[in-house]
């Protein structure tokens with residue numbers, strides 16, 4: 001549906017990125033899929049490691065385990081700090097090499113600003 | 114009336130917004146945030162140097178004219194490391210939004226109820242119209258956010274959480290917004306009784322400004338009803354008195370000469386350039402003589418070499434930022450100047466976000 005506010009803006013529909021689309025970056029699109037898969041597996045691996053550490057913490061502190069604690073609880077601050085550190089190391093160790101060609105594998109993690 | 118606190122039953126993230134619905138989702142998104150920090154943000158400088166060296170070794174022009182740009186893009190996107198960088202960026206971006214969307218959808222009713230409840234409480238207020246005719250160009254899934262700002266009722270929650278991931282933690286507790294707001298321009302005479310933020314989204318900038326000018330009447334406008342509803346909930350929860358209203362920034366429903374300070378944070382790169390011009394003209398109109406307008410956004414045109422341009426342009430296709438290519442080629446300072454603002458000199462190389470400050474002339 002067009003509306004009057006779009007007067008003079010018809011051209012925007014042809015701009016790259018106007019729709020989300022499915023960009024492919026490699027000649028062989030399998031490479032695109034493989035990179036997505038490998039990242040997704042990393043995230044799921046981390047989910048399991050996080051869950052296991054949380055589980056161990058609960059069990060070592062009070063022999064009683066409730067599923068709700070695991071699903072919606074949070075680990076202690078101390079464990080959270082350790083997990084944050086471990087997660088960063090895991091990302092760096094597994095994926096840093098993607099950029100070794102120009103030395104990006106040794107870059108230190110940083111935020112946007 | 115109070116806001117249903119069950120939305121915070123897992124606590125608050127980044128000090129402000131509801132945590133995701135499960136530990137699993139939190140761990141997943143935490144992984145993506147780290148991956149973005151290492152594989153995107155931390156690479157920006159070295160990959161920039163690498164790309165520039167590829168261009169120079171191939172004897173390419175570093176100028177920003179369309180021909181040089183097209184040549185640069187062609188050359189750079191043949192390189193397997195750069196392909197990997199952009200593939201990784203796209204994949205991470207898709208994954209984290211999907212996780213955040215699904216996670217908040219698990220408690221959709223509670224979150225919508227909280228937005229309804231918030232309408233009945235202060236401080237501050239919110240007004241919007243479910244039948245408001247929103248301009249089509251704003252209905253894009255900008256930065257791949259599912260449903261964009263205007264087509265998803267939970268957009269506010271989703272955007273705020275996404276911003277945390279995007280900024281790699283540097284926006285936690287509104288730190289980034291507080292930093293920006295503290296550098297916004299102000300009238301020389303120090304008189305500040307009314308302030309306005311354009312494209313306010315979740316309201317981080319206007320909240321920080323209101324805390325700097327506690328006696329001023331504060332307004333945040335955004336084209337999206339979902340965003341102003343959320344912004345009001347967020348401000349009311351923090352006990353900050355702000356009026357939020359659904360409005361197009363290019364068609365402000367405010368009187369001439371009625372504000373002392375106007376700001377816009379990260380709005381301009383999401384506007385077609387012809388709209389950006391109208392917004393600048395509207396800011397000039399609603400400011401009183403001596404009033405100050407600050408645009409915080411990425412660098413534009415004349416400040417970049419061809420790689421800087423390429424980097425911005427890739428965001429269009431990869432990240433649904435259709436207006437960035439136009440934006441990076443436009444010259445925001447010049448438009449402000451031409452529209453009638455007196456421009457304050459600034460250092461364009463300072464940081465990822467630049468504040469352009471203009472004053473409305475006294476006569």
Ligand SMILES: C[S@@+](CC[C@H](N)C(=O)[O-])C[C@H]1O[C@@H](n2cnc3c(N)ncnc32)[C@H](O)[C@@H]1O
Pocket residue numbers: 251262263290311312313314315316317318319334335336337340360361362363377378379380383384388
């Ligand atoms: C990146 S967000 C802004 C971030 C926000 N200013 C902050 O401080 O965090 C861009 C916002 O601009 C809004 N927007 C886009 N086009 C607009 C327009 N023409 N008028 C008003 N708001 C607009 C979007 O709905 C979105 O909420």
